[in-house]
Amino acid sequence: MKMTARTLRIQSIFFILLLTVLFIVSAHLSMKHRQQWDVTHNQRYTLSEVSIKLLSQLEEPLEITAYASNDDSIRDAISNMMTRYQRYKKNIHLRFIDPYTVPTQTRALGIQINGELVIHYQQRAEHVRRLTEESISYALQRLIRSRVHKVYFLTGHGERAIEGEANHDMGLWGEALTQRGFTVQTLDLIKQKLNPKNIDTLVIATPLVELLPEEVLQIHAYVNQGGNLLWMVDAKKPLQGLAPLANQLGFSVNSGMIVDTKNPQFGQQQASMLSLTDYPEHPITKDFSYVTLFPQAYSLNVLPSKEWSVLPLLMTAEHAWSETSEPYNQPVFDEIEDIAGALIFAYSLQRDYQGKQQRLILLGDGDFISNTFLHNGGNLDLALNMMNWLVEEEHLLNIPAKPAHDRQLQLPPFISGLVGAVYLIILPFIFILIAILVWARRRKV
Numbered sequence: 001m002k003m004t005a006r007t008l009r010i011q012s013i014f015f016i017l018l019l020t021v022l023f024i025v026s027a028h029l030s031m032k033h034r035q036q037w038d039v040t041h042n043q044r045y046t047l048s049e050v051s052i053k054l055l056s057q058l059e060e061p062l063e064i065t066a067y068a069s070n071d072d073s074i075r076d077a078i079s080n081m082m083t084r085y086q087r088y089k090k091n092i093h094l095r096f097i098d099p100y101t102v103p104t105q106t107r108a109l110g111i112q113i114n115g116e117l118v119i120h121y122q123q124r125a126e127h128v129r130r131l132t133e134e135s136i137s138y139a140l141q142r143l144i145r146s147r148v149h150k151v152y153f154l155t156g157h158g159e160r161a162i163e164g165e166a167n168h169d170m171g172l173w174g175e176a177l178t179q180r181g182f183t184v185q186t187l188d189l190i191k192q193k194l195n196p197k198n199i200d201t202l203v204i205a206t207p208l209v210e211l212l213p214e215e216v217l218q219i220h221a222y223v224n225q226g227g228n229l230l231w232m233v234d235a236k237k238p239l240q241g242l243a244p245l246a247n248q249l250g251f252s253v254n255s256g257m258i259v260d261t262k263n264p265q266f267g268q269q270q271a272s273m274l275s276l277t278d279y280p281e282h283p284i285t286k287d288f289s290y291v292t293l294f295p296q297a298y299s300l301n302v303l304p305s306k307e308w309s310v311l312p313l314l315m316t317a318e319h320a321w322s323e324t325s326e327p328y329n330q331p332v333f334d335e336i337e338d339i340a341g342a343l344i345f346a347y348s349l350q351r352d353y354q355g356k357q358q359r360l361i362l363l364g365d366g367d368f369i370s371n372t373f374l375h376n377g378g379n380l381d382l383a384l385n386m387m388n389w390l391v392e393e394e395h396l397l398n399i400p401a402k403p404a405h406d407r408q409l410q411l412p413p414f415i416s417g418l419v420g421a422v423y424l425i426i427l428p429f430i431f432i433l434i435a436i437l438v439w440a441r442r443r444k445v
Contacts, residue, residue, distance in 0.1 A: 047084050051137045057144055061091040063120040067099040067111045074115045081131055119143065142181035149200040149391040151177060152187040154219075157240065158208030160366060162186060167372040170205065173383055176374075180384065182391075189215040196227035201390045203230045206366040210241040220245045223360070226353035228390045232366035233298065249349065250303030251362055256324035258297045258316055258343055258364075259331045271331050272296055274320070275377070280312045282348065283394050284385045290378020297365040298322070299343035307351055313361065314346035348389070359390050 047055075064082060068074045075096055086092045099106040099114065109118060110127070117128040119139050126139035153162040153170075162174040162184055174184050187194065187202070190212070194202070202222060211219070223229055223245060233239070238253035239246050246252065259271035274294040279285035294314075299322050302310050322339035323331040333340070345364035350357060367373055369383050388394050 047088065047133060048137075051085075051133055052088050054137055054140055054144070055085060055089045058089060058121065058140070060122055061093060062089065062140075064092065064094045065118045065120070066094065066096050066115065067106060067109075067118070068096055068115045069098055069100060071114075077131060078115060078117070081133075081136070084133070085136070138179055138181075145181045145393060148181060148183055149393075150183045150185065150198065151201045151203060151387065151391075152185050152199050153203045153205060154189070154207070155186040156188045156190065157211060160205040160370060162203075162205075165371065168367070168370050170369050170371065170374075172371050172374045173369050173380070176380060176384060177387060182387065189218050194218040194222045194227075196222050196225045199227060201228040201230060201387065203232075204242075205232050205369075206234045207240045208237065213241070216241050216244065220248075223248075226356065226358045228358060229360045230363070230386065230390060231360070232363045232369075233300075234296075234366065238298070249308070249360070249362075250301075250305055251347075252301045253364065254299040254301065254322050254339055254343075256298070256322040256338060258294075258299055258320055258341075258345060259323045260316060260320040260341075261331065262317075262319045271323075274316060276314065276316075278317075280315055282311055282313055284313060284348070284382070284389045288378065288382065288385070290381055292378050292382050293368060293373055293376045294345070294365045295367045295373060297345045299339065299345050300347060300362055300364045302347045302349070302362065305349075308349045308360075309351065311348050311350075312344045312346070313348050314344070314363075316341045316343045316345070318342045357392055359392070361386055361390065 066075070066078045068078060078096075079094070082092065082094045086094075097105075099111055111118075113129050115131065117131075117136070117139075119126045119128060119136075121140075121143040124143050126142055128135050128139050153159065153174075155161070161169040162171065163169075163186070164171050177184050187199075199222075202219070204219075219242065231242075233253055257272050258274060260274055261271045272295065274297055276292045276294070277289075279288060297314075297316075299316075304310060318341050320341035320343060321331075321333050322341075322343060323333075324337045325331075325334070347362045349360040349362070352358075368379050374380050374383070385394065
């Protein structure tokens with residue numbers, strides 16, 4: 001009995017020591033190695049892969065000042081958000097300042113809301129007023145850009161308005177470009193001369209009337225002097241006076257709209273609505289896996305050139321064709337009149353000009369960037385990738401938003417009343433009845 005008691009005591013002591021060591025080791029490992037799991041739908045509390053790649057491009061420390069009052073709910077929310085970024089970049093430093101204690105500094109910096117962030121990087125600063133990954137990562141993207149790029153949109157000929165709200169305009173794309181650090185302006189060549197030294201990219205978005213000869217000369221000179229260009233055309237009136245420039249580039253537009261009756265998403269009834277999932281090899285579409293929609297596309301031709309490096313950018317499937325007769329909703333392929341696929345409806349051109357890269361994109365569809373279609377599939381991502389490539393910042397990828405999914409259950413009034421009656425009346429009555437039956441049974445026993 002003594003040996004047994006002694007053995008039990010030794011075992012108990014050994015177990016306590018082992019358990020203590022286990023707790024100490026676990027505590028040490030938990031401090032050195034932190035692991036979290038995000039089990040929410042859409043991974044709302046985990047940084048996207050694009051934001052993580054963006055952080056890897058930050059070579060220097062990031063200083064973040066949060067102008068937030070001594071409200072724990074506000075400061076905790078900011079700390080939790082920035083912890084996600086600090087997990088992938090250690091030299092992100094966050095500090096809090098109560099804006100009510102430094103009113104002069106707050107006014108001088110233009111602080112507008114309680115909880116506003118001021119992000120400093122390489123002697124530049126960005127303000128963030130919405131505490132979301134999208135807003136913070138876009139601010140980081142603007143800070144990473146080598147400089148502010150100026151994008152001018154030609155106007156005065158019925159082009160799609162970059163600030164317009166109509167379905168055919170491009171106001172949403174203009175907002176997206178501004179959000180990502182571009183300076184977006186309109187350009188009327190009658191009032192303002194075109195200078196390639198002051199413009200990073202010129203956009204010609206399907207003009208409806210012909211340009212004046214002096215405007216054509218300005219654009220021709222702009223391209224000859226190394227200016228970048230995004231040119232969107234419409235087959236009905238494709239060149240609008242810019243034939244000299246098109247001839248110099250070896251560029252032409254085929255007649256007829258591209259149709260695809262074997263499109264699994266739209267089929268015969270909407271044959272002119274193209275959906276792409278495969279893309280030619282190009283920096284713009286590298287690792288691009290989104291579906292893109294093109295409602296009215298026209299195929300293009302660009303002749304090979306010794307001066308320019310010409311690459312296809314967007315191409316249809318082989319069963320698509322260029323339909324020359326209307327209507328387009330029920331097309332039938334004509335071997336004589338129509339052009340069989342696969343058809344290229346976007347090209348990129350690139351050349352060395354005076355020690356820098358000059359880049360052009362010729363696109364046979366402007367509708368995919370319009371307000372109506374911009375947020376369909378990956379249209380916005382593709383449009384932004386095009387602009388980043390034109391200004392030689394294709395390493396800056398688009399940052400997808402993480403929307404909060406609707407979790408509300410909307411029920412008809414009758415069903416809502418029935419559910420309420422079940423939980424508030426019927427179930428309590430059943431529980432009370434069971435309790436009475438159990439009490440009565442025990443009384444009999």
